Amino acid sequence: MRLVIISMLGPADLYVLRHVLERWPTATILRPVDVRRPGTPPRRRRWHRLLTAPHLLARGWLRAQVRRRIDRYADRTTRAALLGEGPHAAMLPPHLEVPVWALRDGTFATRLADLAPDILLLVSAPLLPPEILAVPRRPTLNLHHGIAPAYRGEGCNYHALAHEDWEQLGITLHRATPGIDRGALYVQARIALDPGDDDATVMVKGARLAAREVVALLEAMQHGRMAGRRQPRGRLWRYDDWTLRSWIRRAWRRHVLKRNPPHLEERVTRWYAPENRLPARATRTSPGRDPIRSGPGSA
Template identity: 30%
Template sequence: MSIVFLGLPGREQRAFVNALNYATSGAVELAIIRHREPRTLADHLKRAWEVASAPGLLQELWYAVALRLSKKTRLALKYFRGSSLKDGPPEFDPPRLDVTDMNGAEVHEILKKIAPKLIVVWCSAILKPHILECAPYVINFHTGILPYYRGAVANQFAVLRRDEKHIGSTIHLVTPGVDRGDIIAQIYGDTNKPPREMFREVNDKSLALFIEIAQKILAGENVPRQQQDQTKGEFFRLSQWSNKLRWIVGQQLLRWEEKGIF
């Protein structure tokens, strides 16, 4: 019985999959890491045009420059993914496969060959049915509270809306559709704490619980779950996360940190 991890590049995810492999006594057979294809200047301009109306294009470019010049704002935006996970022993780093498409033929063939009991997901890719069918269990770490905030940058939009009751994370089963599977566990943030501390705490608790749930599934234990209310919530695309919104949320985080009030 084995695990395959689907994730993104980065120190936090490397530390997590190392900890997962250690906790499951080496059950992680493979880590599949999705890389985004390099963007050209034309790609960046196209995205700016998509997220802004034609009259707002210059405004979007202005905020891009403002973000580039404000290191404090850029660092504040990293709070959302902060964690205390440390890099573990290199011997628990599983074999790694780098891809650009989680739904591609290469990934599908490898998953069929490995036939894992569990696929552990921590990435924004929307997995298609032929990938989901490769394991009896597929679980995801979603950085937002379901069903209210589906899709990408969920907590960012909760902060933007000052929705303090729906900031946190969700661990759920993955099914066809975006963030629609049964909820296994949720961790809520305490907005009375400074944002950096709060998000680190949410992520630390969530990732520890994610590992615990993976251990239970691998051991054949029952993992309680709850159906989502599919009539509630909204879906957020990464393309909605404009430079203007990044700037606004970054400034909100800095004020929250300075004044101690969400």
């Protein structure tokens, strides 16, 4: 099986990919890099921002600083827990770098076709156009950190923590489509939850769960096209949904009111079977109600 992987190669991504590469060592890894497209003029400074009210500028600056510190803590904790310490812990596997603009406008489709992939695996990859997704012989697989459709988009496990939506913390494997996390569901996996869990520990547990489920799904996809389950309507979360108010509210609940996550067992639901045996049947590894539902404020 020819496997091509597109990934930003963050700490959690590396952990998942190391397990994948143990099974498919000849897989090709493509890493998107954000570089300016040749012939594009440099971005001009937006002087009109100087006219923004001072309190709005201060709030935006403070929001960026707080988010940066949270991300650094999560990255450091995740890297130590998943990859270990030492100079060799975070070494990147052999990979090719591809400009993000080439992926987004479909100009890379011809070069991708030369690799003749059977399966394209996306792990923290940018949104791809139909020209890229149509290249592999089998459906493109996307790993999403969050439980879709209730939490689609960016920072989904953080938003689930902020809303104390404990049953929606985990990962989703679904078919990649031009929409954001809207493709047919293959796997929903809720992590085992403990009262001391935070952003970093949720990411660590999600990566460990994802490594196991990605390999299992790829093994199944080797034998043919898989049929998943169509997603119902949910909610799309974006980076701008993260606010200082939500962060302060969550910190107050956790450190002052002592409202910590409950003990929850891991739950994995799978919806994949060969397409000639439709409909795909859901299989669970632990009891629980159907995790497909809408999250807070869902449409």
